[in-house]
Amino acid sequence: MVRTPLTPEERERGERLGRLLREARGGRSMTDVAAAAGISAETLRKIETGRAPTPAFFTVAALARTLGLSMDDLAERCALLVV
Secondary structure (H helix, E strand, O other): OOOOOOOHHHHHHHHHHHHHHHHHHOOOOHHHHHHHHOOOHHHHHHHHHOOOOOOOHHHHHHHHHHHOOOHHHHHHHHOOOOO
16 A cells, blocks of 8 residues: 655654644653543654654544543644645
C-alpha cells in the first residue's frame, strides 16, 4: 500500500493537535499519560511533535479522555481556518 503524501495543511493540523495535547498534559509525564491512555510513550511523543500527524481516531479519543479534553473541542481547535 502506497500512502499519499500529506499536504502542508494536514501536517499543520497534526502539529496543532500535538501542541494542544502537550499543553493539556501540563506537568504530567509523557509516560504516565501514555500508560493511562493505553499507548506507548513513543507514540505520544510522535503525536506531540507532529511526527505522527494523522493518529488513529481511537488513539486520539483515548488521549482526550485521559487528559479530560472534549473530542468536539479538539476537532474544532485542530480544524483548518478558512479565510
